[in-house]
Amino acid sequence: MILNTYHRYQTLTTLDLSSNEIGAAGAQLLADELRRNTTLRTLNLGNDKIGPVGAQHLADGLQHNTTLTILYLWSNEIGDAGVQHLADELRHNTTLTALYFWFNEIGDVGAQHLADALQHNTTLTTLDLSSNQIGPVGGQHLANGLRHSATLTTLNLSHNQIGDVGVQHLADELRCNTTLTTLNLFNSAIGDVGAQHLANELRHNTTLTTLDLSSNQIGPFGAQHLANGLRHSATLTSLDLQWNQIGDTGAQVLADELRHNTTLITLNLNHNQIGPVGAQHLADGLRHNKTLTTLNLDYNEIGDEAEHTIFEFLERNRSEG
Numbered sequence: 001m002i003l004n005t006y007h008r009y010q011t012l013t014t015l016d017l018s019s020n021e022i023g024a025a026g027a028q029l030l031a032d033e034l035r036r037n038t039t040l041r042t043l044n045l046g047n048d049k050i051g052p053v054g055a056q057h058l059a060d061g062l063q064h065n066t067t068l069t070i071l072y073l074w075s076n077e078i079g080d081a082g083v084q085h086l087a088d089e090l091r092h093n094t095t096l097t098a099l100y101f102w103f104n105e106i107g108d109v110g111a112q113h114l115a116d117a118l119q120h121n122t123t124l125t126t127l128d129l130s131s132n133q134i135g136p137v138g139g140q141h142l143a144n145g146l147r148h149s150a151t152l153t154t155l156n157l158s159h160n161q162i163g164d165v166g167v168q169h170l171a172d173e174l175r176c177n178t179t180l181t182t183l184n185l186f187n188s189a190i191g192d193v194g195a196q197h198l199a200n201e202l203r204h205n206t207t208l209t210t211l212d213l214s215s216n217q218i219g220p221f222g223a224q225h226l227a228n229g230l231r232h233s234a235t236l237t238s239l240d241l242q243w244n245q246i247g248d249t250g251a252q253v254l255a256d257e258l259r260h261n262t263t264l265i266t267l268n269l270n271h272n273q274i275g276p277v278g279a280q281h282l283a284d285g286l287r288h289n290k291t292l293t294t295l296n297l298d299y300n301e302i303g304d305e306a307e308h309t310i311f312e313f314l315e316r317n318r319s320e321g
Contacts, residue, residue: 011039018046018072027054031061038067046074046100055082059089062096069095074128075103080110087113091120098126102156111138115145118152125151130184131159139166143173146180153179158186158212164194171197175204183208186240187215195222199229202236209235214268215243223250227257230264237263242270242296251278255285258292266294279306286313293318 022030027050034040050058055078062068078086083106090096111134118124134142139162146152162170167190174180195218202208218226223246230236246254251274258264274282279302286292286309293314297307 013039014042015040016044017048018044020048022048022050022054024049024051024054024057026050028057031057031059034058034061034068035064037065040065040068042070042072043068044072045076046072048076050076050078050082052078052082052085054078056085059085062086062089062093066095070098070100071096072100073104074100077105079105080107080113083110084113087117090114090117090124093121094123097123098128099124100126100128102128102130102132102159104132106132106134108133108135108138108141110134112141115141115143118142118145119148121149121151123151124149126154127152128154128156129160130156130186134160134162134166136161136163136166136169139163140169143169146170146173146177149177149179151179154182154184155180156182156184157188158184160188162188162190164189164191164197167194168197171201174198174201174208177205178207181207182210184210184212185216186212190216190218192217192219192222192225194218196225199225199227202226202229203232205233206235208233210238211236212240213244214240218244218246220245220247220249220253222246224253227253230254230257230261234263238266239264240266240268241272242268243272245273247273248275248278248281250274252281255281255283258282258285259288261289262291264292267292268294268296269300270296270298272300274300274302276301276303276306279303279310282306283309283313286310286317289313290317290320293321 050073083101106129134157162185167185190213195213218241251269274297279297283306295310295314
């Protein structure tokens with residue numbers, strides 16, 4: 001094995017074997033080495049056709065490993081069965097800080113296994129479950145996990161089907177959660193109702209800094225709710241709403257809040273059906289705002305005059321910041 005054959009690998013801290021199709025057999029060999037290895041910190045096994053059996057082998061190896069902190073297992077078709085084995089190990093693991101599981105056919109059952117593990121784990125800070133098959137029920141399970149997690153700071157659920165119901169459960173937990181700083185819900189089937197749930201909890205949350213709601217179905221009403229949430233948020237610095245449908249009306253209500261907001265630094269409104277009227281509202285809001293330094297408005301029809309005015313205000317904020 002590469003981990004023990006050569007002397008120069010005895011101090012190896014990062015190993016990338018992604019896209020090598022090592023399969024379950026290769027995963028087993030690596031797992032055997034993980035039991036003894038004391039130097040490896042980062043292991044990338046993405047797109048390696050590991051499957052649920054390979055995931056089980058890796059979970060077995062992790063039981064005895066005390067150094068690995070970052071594990072990439074993206075695109076391996078490990079499914080709910082494979083993630084169950086890894087989640088069982090995660091309950092007791094005290095070294096892993098980041099797990100990347102995107103494109104793994106994980107559904108609500110797998111989300112439940114991971115949520116149960118989060119209630120016991122004391123080290124994991126980053127969990128990436130993007131591009132899986134997690135729906136509202138899985139969202140509820142993960143919300144329950146967040147309730148008891150004292151370490152998770154980044155949760156990526158993009159490209160799932162969380163929906164408004166699943167988001168409601170997550171939002172309820174955000175009210176009391178004091179660790180999560182980044183929540184990615186890109187393309188998660190969220191509409192105005194889901195935006196309202198999140199906005200309501202922004203009023204109470206004291207840690208979230210980055211919220212990605214891009215590529216959902218949020219319209220003017222959802223924008224109104226989010227604007228109300230921004231009014232009371234003391235921590236959010238980045239809000240991504242690109243590829244929604246907030247229009248001029250949504251731009252206006254967000255602009256009204258920009259007049260008073262003192263925390264938001266980045267706002268992405270690309271692809272939102274905003275015209276010159278909405279852009280003028282944003283420019284008027286920026287006139288009184290001193291903190292926003294990045295406002296993305298690509299693929300809208302805002303007109304040259306408003307674009308120039310907005311650019312000037314952003315430059316002012318950058319130079320004075």
